[in-house]
Amino acid sequence: MNFVTVASFLYCLSPLVALLLVAGLRRSKNAMNWVGTGLGVFRLLFLIPIIDAVLIHATKLQPAIGFIDEFAIRVSTDWSGHRIWFLLVVDCCFLMSYFMRVGTARHQILIEMMLYACQAVITLYVITSNLLLANAMQASTALILFFIVRLSLGEKSSTASYISNRVLMTYACLAILGIVWSISEYTIVNRPGFPILELSPTTGASSLAIRLWMIALLFSVPLSPWSSWFNRAVVDLPEAVTMALVVFVSAVILRAGETYVSVYTDLPSAYKLLVYLTGVMGCVFSLASLFTVETRRAMLGCIPKFFLSLVLVGIGVARGGNLAVVYLLCLFIPIFCGVVLYSSSLSLNTNYQRVFVGIFLLFLIGFPGSPAYQIFSLVGGRSLEMGPGYALIFAVLWFSYFFSIVFICRRIFLDEETAAVGVETPLTKAPVLMTSYAIFMLLFMSFIALVSGRVS
Amino acid sequence: MINLFLQIGFPLLLFAPSLISIVYIYYFRNKQDQGISHRALALAVIATTALVASTGAIVFGASENTELMLSLPATAESFEVSLNLVQSCFFWILGSCFLWAFQMIFWSKEALTGKHPTLSYLYWLGAFFSGLIVLLAGQVLMGIIFAEIAIFLMHAYHLLDGGQDGQSARVSYFKRSGLIFIGLTLMMALYLAGAFTVGAIILFGTALYVMAIILSNSDFRKWSNFAPTIYSIFIGTFIFMRVLQPGLASELWVPLAMVFTVFALLFSGLSLLSLSGLSSYYWWAMGLICYLFALQFSSNNPSGHSWIILSILFLMSVVVLSGLTETVMSKLPVGMKRGLRAIIIILFMQLIGALPGLGAALEMQHSINYILVTHGILVFILSMALVKILFLPAGADSAVERGQQALMGMGSCLAALFFSQFFILFALGRSGDIGSDWLDLDPAKYLSPLVFLGLVSIGLFAAYFLAKNQKYFSYLSRRDMKNADRLPLVNPIYRQINQIIANSPQVRMDLAAVRAERVLDRISGVTGYIEERFLQRSVWREGNVYLSSLSRYVRYFHRGSVRFYMFAAIVFFLIWSVFLVFI
Structure with missing residues (x-):
């Protein structure tokens, strides 16, 4: 067993250790802050040797850790470059969430513990290469998030009930359909030592299971107009819980995208067109809803939803299963959402905050080099290749996005009577440390967008 | 080594003044009495940039194409971040520096010394900087992104005015957005109907982009807003010229020329119907720009280098003329005022207005067709509108008084006109383009140029007789007074359109x-x-x-x-x- 394997193993287990620490220190004030910080730093430190290996040998590093030897299905992990970058994003987002509001005081410790558990399960979900287990992890995370959401606003809150029910039912259904599809389409292959699930060579996109899975996938991306839970989550839920939800949704999209690639070539073009048009519709509706809301958070909350819809547009224009857009979006959305939650509560008191707002505006507008620019350039480049119809739709999407951003900038920063925050949050005080971290997140997001394009 | 300096050093030198000025502003932000004013700082930035751009125009030859490319990973080719260092780009930059310098000299007192001078300066600098990148952009799509950023920053610059001017800026931005979406939808419909090819979409799309900027301006209250508006059009025109390639959707050239001709006629008409100086001038300038586009698409080579130079000259000239009309003219004694008006009319209509038309006429000298006749009519109306702008003072109390003031000094203009016609004919005869012997009066060779010059002259005469017509003044005054309490500066027809959207974007x-x-x-x-x-x-x-x-x-x-x-x-x-x- 080499150092990388041990590091990755400890990396996976560390949130559980943090969970125990928080449980033990439940009476201490701000326990979550420093335990969370310690956990974040610890995990990032453990990722460094792995990242180094990824950068040098992006395609070679695939250690497999077997820790449930007795079962028939081997739990193998895949530490390929894109997953490690995503884990970096997950860690940074959770680190941010540990400084945010977690919910009612009554269940605070429980929610904090569940957040650690959620981080642990999401990590396993991301690195598991076994489709069956990944779906099981997905369902488990949905269940944990169900409780987190419920407890964060109190059990009797109708909003909590609305969001938690939808999250659980949507992602559990997707997971169940994924499991059904895995069993029907995948075969157990006897590898030396352990059997493993692999996609059967005879598989195709014609089966009922994949069709149902695809429909569930369309519904699992929170699209306007039928998914209003995402907007409500951004506005009403405590920030830390929202962050956990967004990270989870991004992880689901990342894994679903990977699965989608395996059947991409067999899919009829009508399916791809359906996905594309659904995405376009989602983009247009999410930007339209931006003009109907009043508060800053609600306005800015529509932008992550737009990018989530853009995932489907990216899938629709992907070339031969190359889902670079989806990958970039999955890296971008969680951090962007965290920054949005923070920026929507700013009152621009200090120079640091003004610097942050300046950088944030550049990112929003899509300055070259920023992730938004990278994403639009990928989608735009493919749209141009696919013909004038796609290019025109892309032009509509880009101009809609840009004009919406101008509207937001005006309402938040330029109008004489600017839009209200719309939510009571401790982030309004915006300490210097938080602002610095938010600036770091913006730059980190850009760095990731630039570097991730080079990792195969 | 020299190549490396050209690739990296030149862009850095171009951008350095803007960046250094931000540091300067940051350092002096709380020390109001220290350091130089925002206006002087802006002028210093413009002057330094212009100096570097002039050097660039000399160093980089017309055919050289030095490209600086920053390779971003996972980016499509059309969106590559690259700067294209060619001579024509430096000409465009020089033009933009000239526009802004004029703005700073004549009108910056209203803009950069208001309630938020530092913020105004930063918005202006952002727009100027983004504009520089647009003019150097290696890829058109990157250019459009930066053009939008520049337009947004100019929009923010206007929003600082607050009140009705701020509302006007909003309406303007909203209208531009609406026009772009309508255009995109129209193009999609035409493409789905099979009427448009890829080239046609590109050409039509960029033409629409420029027209959306021109048509979006809704209210004209301050001359200080004129240069930023022209700068937006300047950027749009650059993108338009950049897209134009030899043979690109050549089937659309004649229809586009007709569309631009219609707009030029419409804008000239609006100029004649407007009483206020600013409104009247704005429509005349827009008419002139559309006239240039109409000429360009009537020619055999719309993507030629001469059209680039001509576009820059046109846009620079209209800003210069606006400055002369609004600021300089009021400070001069009567005699000098008359002389200046005469020079303006002659220079403008002969050199800028008539000569390009003359060039187009020379191309078609053996066949007088409907395009030539239309251009002649356009020149005629534009000449009339120019005389009307220069000789109808907006400050006079009554229509009669205005008419009387207008007639003063017209004689000197007309005399100067005859001389200029004579010299132009002489120059044409000696140039060798028409014939080696200028006394060789072959009607087939002289007809087209003569038609043009004749139409310019008739246009000026018509303006003279129009100025004597009191009914015309009464009509304008009636319309003006009737709407004085609402939108006094906007002409009647365009005001009707604006009123429909006046409460937008909110409504x-x-x-x-x-x-x-x-x-x-x-x-x-x-x-x-x-x-x-x-x-x-x-x-x-x-x-x-x-x-x-x-x-x-x-x-x-x-x-x-x-x-x-x-x-x-x-x-x-x-x-x-x-x-x-x-x-």
Whole structure:
């Protein structure tokens, strides 16, 4: 067993250790802050040797850790470059969430513990290469998030009930359909030592299971107009819980995208067109809803939803299963959402905050080099290749996005009577440390967008 | 080594003044009495940039193409971040520096010394900087992105005016957005109907982009807003010229020329119907720009280098003329004022207005066709409008007084006109383009140039007689007074359009919001019904029951009695896992 394997193993287990620490220190004030910080730093430190290996040998590093030897299905992990970058994003987002509001005081410790558990399960979900287990992890995370959401606003809150029910039912259904599809389409292959699930060579996109899975996938991306839970989550839920939800949704999209690639070539073009048009519709509706809301958070909350819809547009224009857009979006959305939650509560008191707002505006507008620019350039480049119809739709999407951003900038920063925050949050005080971290997140997001394009 | 300096050093030198000025502003932000003013700083930035651009125009030859490319990973080729260092780009930059310098000299007192001078300066600098990148952009799409950023920053610059001017800026931005979306939808419809090719979409799209900027300006209250508006058009024109390639959708050239001709006629007409100086001048300038586009697409080579130079000259000239009309003219004694008016009319209509038309006429000298005749009419109306702008002072009390003032000094203009016509004919005869001997009066060779010059002259004469016509002044005054309490500076026809959108974007946004909400409600209603009918009564309810009981168990564990068991289980799991890994 080499150092990388041990590091990755400890990396996976560390949130559980943090969970125990928080449980033990439940009476201490701000326990979550420093335990969370310690956990974040610890995990990032453990990722460094792995990242180094990824950068040098992006395609070679695939250690497999077997820790449930007795079962028939081997739990193998895949530490390929894109997953490690995503884990970096997950860690940074959770680190941010540990400084945010977690919910009612009554269940605070429980929610904090569940957040650690959620981080642990999401990590396993991301690195598991076994489709069956990944779906099981997905369902488990949905269940944990169900409780987190419920407890964060109190059990009797109708909003909590609305969001938690939808999250659980949507992602559990997707997971169940994924499991059904895995069993029907995948075969157990006897590898030396352990059997493993692999996609059967005879598989195709014609089966009922994949069709149902695809429909569930369309519904699992929170699209306007039928998914209003995402907007409500951004506005009403405590920030830390929202962050956990967004990270989870991004992880689901990342894994679903990977699965989608395996059947991409067999899919009829009508399916791809359906996905594309659904995405376009989602983009247009999410930007339209931006003009109907009043508060800053609600306005800015529509932008992550737009990018989530853009995932489907990216899938629709992907070339031969190359889902670079989806990958970039999955890296971008969680951090962007965290920054949005923070920026929507700013009152621009200090120079640091003004610097942050300046950088944030550049990112929003899509300055070259920023992730938004990278994403639009990928989608735009493919749209141009696919013909004038796609290019025109892309032009509509880009101009809609840009004009919406101008509207937001005006309402938040330029109008004489600017839009209200719309939510009571401790982030309004915006300490210097938080602002610095938010600036770091913006730059980190850009760095990731630039570097991730080079990792195969 | 020299190449490296050209690739990296030149862009850095171009951008350095802007960046250094930000540092300067940051340092002096709280020391109001120290350092130089924002206006002087802006002029210093413009002058330094212009100096570097002039050097660039000399160093980089017309055919050289030095490209600086910053390779971003996972980016499509069309979106590559690259700077294209060619001579024509430096000419464009020089033109933009000239525009802004004029703005700073004549009108910056209104803009850069207001309530938020530093903020105004930063918005202006952002627009200027983004504009530089647009003019150097290697890829058109990157150029459009930066053009939008520049336009947005100029919009923010206008918003600082607040009040009605701020509202006007909003309406203007809203109209531009609306026009772009309408254009895109139209192009999509035409493409789906099979009427448009890829080239046609590119050409039509960029033409639409420029026209959206021109048509979006809704209210004209301050001369200081004129240069930023022209700068937006300048950027749009650059993109338009950049896209134009030899043979690109050549089937659309004649229709586009006709469209631009119609717009030029319309704008000239609006200029003649406007009484206020600013409004009248704005429409005349827009008419002139459309006239240039009409000429360009009537020629055999719209993408030629001469059109680039001509576009820059046109746009620079209209800003210069606006400065002369508004600021300089009022400070001069009567005699000098007359002389200046005469020079302006002659220079403008002969050199800028008539000569390009003359060039086009020379191309078609053996066949007088409808395009030539249309251009002649356009020149005629533009000449009339120019005389009207220069000789109708907006400050006079009555229509009669205005007419009398207008007639003063017209004689000197007309005399100068005859001389200029003579010299131009002489120059044409000696140039060798028409014939080696200028006394060789072959009608086929002289007809087209003569038609043009004749039309310019008739246009000026017509303006003279129009100025004597009191009914015309009375008509303009009546219209002007009738709407004085509402939008006094906007001409009657365009005002009608503006009134429809006047309360936008708020009213339109509210309307759109209500409709969007209605659609969302309906869809939510349908999905809600399906959910209630099929899910809540079965799956949802049962699931909730189980999950609620599970939730109760979790809370029970949390109360402390069973926590120990949870703790023990996790520790056991940890030890067991480590054992499995290492043994």
